[in-house]
Amino acid sequence: xxxxxxxxxxxxxxxxxxxxxxxxxxxxxxxxxxxxxxxxxxxxxxxxxxxxxxxxxxxxxxxxxxxxxxxxxxxxxxxxxxxxxxxxxxxxxxxxxxxxxxxxxxxxxxxxxxxxxxxxxxxxxxxxxxxxxxxxxxxxxxxxxxxxxxxxxxxxxxxxxxxxxxxxxxxxxxxxxxxxxxxxxxxxxxxxxxxxxxxxxxxxxxxxxxxxxxxxxxxxxxxxxxxxxxxxxxxxxxxxxxxxxxxxxxxxxxxxxxxxxxxxxxxxxxxxxxxxxxxxxxxxxxxxxxxxxxxxxxxxxxxxxxxxxxxxxxxxxxxxxxxxxxxxx
Numbered sequence: 001x002x003x004x005x006x007x008x009x010x011x012x013x014x015x016x017x018x019x020x021x022x023x024x025x026x027x028x029x030x031x032x033x034x035x036x037x038x039x040x041x042x043x044x045x046x047x048x049x050x051x052x053x054x055x056x057x058x059x060x061x062x063x064x065x066x067x068x069x070x071x072x073x074x075x076x077x078x079x080x081x082x083x084x085x086x087x088x089x090x091x092x093x094x095x096x097x098x099x100x101x102x103x104x105x106x107x108x109x110x111x112x113x114x115x116x117x118x119x120x121x122x123x124x125x126x127x128x129x130x131x132x133x134x135x136x137x138x139x140x141x142x143x144x145x146x147x148x149x150x151x152x153x154x155x156x157x158x159x160x161x162x163x164x165x166x167x168x169x170x171x172x173x174x175x176x177x178x179x180x181x182x183x184x185x186x187x188x189x190x191x192x193x194x195x196x197x198x199x200x201x202x203x204x205x206x207x208x209x210x211x212x213x214x215x216x217x218x219x220x221x222x223x224x225x226x227x228x229x230x231x232x233x234x235x236x237x238x239x240x241x242x243x244x245x246x247x248x249x250x251x252x253x254x255x256x257x258x259x260x261x262x263x264x265x266x267x268x269x270x271x272x273x274x275x276x277x278x279x280x281x282x283x284x285x286x287x288x289x290x291x292x293x294x295x296x297x298x299x300x301x302x303x304x305x306x307x308x309x310x311x312x313x314x315x316x317x318x319x320x321x322x323x324x325x326x327x328x329x
Contacts, residue, residue, distance in 0.1 A: 018071050021199075025064060078183055079126055085180045086122045090114065092306045092313075093172035099287055100164045105154025109145050109165055117141050118173050125181045133181070134321070137174040142166055167283070172306070175276075175313030178320040185320075185329055187256040196254040197323075200262075201269055204248045205315045208270035209277060212240025228282045237274060244270035261326070269319040276314020280306070 097110065117137065124133035146162045182201065183194040215236035224233050248266020252259040323329070 018067070021067055025067060029064075078180070081180050081183055082122045082126045085176060086118060088305070088309065089118055089122075089173045089176045092176065092309060093118070093168050095306045096168040096172055097165070099289060100168070102164075103154055103156065103161065105149060105152035105156075106161055106165065108152055109148045109162070112145065112148055113165060113169050113173075117169060121173055121177050122180075125177050125184070128184055130181070130324070133177070134317075137169060141169060145169075171280070171310065171313045175317055176309065178316035179312065181320055182316075182323075185323065187327065187329070190256040193254075193256075197256075200248065200251055200255050200266075201315065201319055202312060203251070204244045204266040205269055205273040205311050207247050208240040208244030208274055209311055210240075211243040212236050212274060215239040225278070225282075228285055229278060232278055232281075240274060241267065241270045256327075265319060265322060265326075268322050269315040272318035273311035273315030277311040279314070280310040 093114065102110065121133060121136060124136055145166055146158075149158065149162050179198060179201070182197045185194060185197070187194075213231055213236075216231040216233060219233070219236055221233040221235050223230050224237075245263050245267040248269075249259045249263035251266075252262035255262055255265075257265060
């Protein structure tokens with residue numbers, strides 16, 4: 001099987017990848033439907049199973065969405081992929097800001113973030129101005145946002161309001177924009193295979209997060225930061241990191257890395273993603289919400305999109321710059 005895949009062209013290999021992923025998602029979706037047909041009693045254990053099933057369905061919906069985004073972006077070209085990820089950033093930022101109270105004096109800054117910073121950041125990625133797009137937001141935008149806010153003549157909670165917007169821009173735009181940037185990296189003898197690199201990043205980070213969650217339930221260790229997360233503890237965290245890193249080493253064949261490099265890059269991505277997810281949980285606790293979609297329904301209609309991609313938003317820039325630095329791209 002491996003030899004057969006190796007003999008395929010780059011486009012055929014990427015196409016086979018998506019067929020495999022779509023098949024696995026289809027099987028998981030059928031299993032979820034069959035599980036939902038079972039009757040549950042009103043006992044606490046049955047209620048917990050219903051909640052777990054609901055969470056699984058949410059993960060599957062988001063997984064279908066992200067795979068469709070990757071697939072459509074790949075077959076349509078780099079600029080369409082950038083536009084699609086730009087819309088993901090747009091919905092995530094809207095979700096973040098809707099659940100973060102703003103004032104009339106923030107309107108100019110919000111317009112700047114949504115209609116200037118977001119498209120310009122993705123344009124810099126598409127134009128492959130990598131040195132500029134990596135500093136555009138953390139340097140120029142972070143200086144421009146408070147200036148625009150000051151010109152609105154509203155000093156009340158000035159620092160807090162600007163910090164919230166800057167955090168939203170950093171996570172939802174800056175972090176997410178590094179995912180399609182991976183499609184544009186030019187590795188020697190790795191033409192037209194960059195979709196594998198995105199797949200590698202998403203798979204190892206999601207595997208790490210799921211393993212950490214399951215290990216936490218099984219081990220039942222005291223949480224390290226109980227006021228922020230009941231499921232985060234160091235033993236389960238290390239288990240998640242180890243599983244994600246080993247999986248990365250096993251997937252070296254679809255990347256431009258040798259197994260040791262793949263293991264190290266997966267380790268870096270898993271550490272950044274899992275700790276970033278903890279940071280986003282702290283932000284949710286500060287806002288007094290359990291999930292980004294709020295108590296009842298999603299703000300964006302995307303089913304709590306930010307809950308599904310927050311780890312990726314932290315892992316992508318760290319992974320991208322680690323790869324660029326190590327390989328001198």
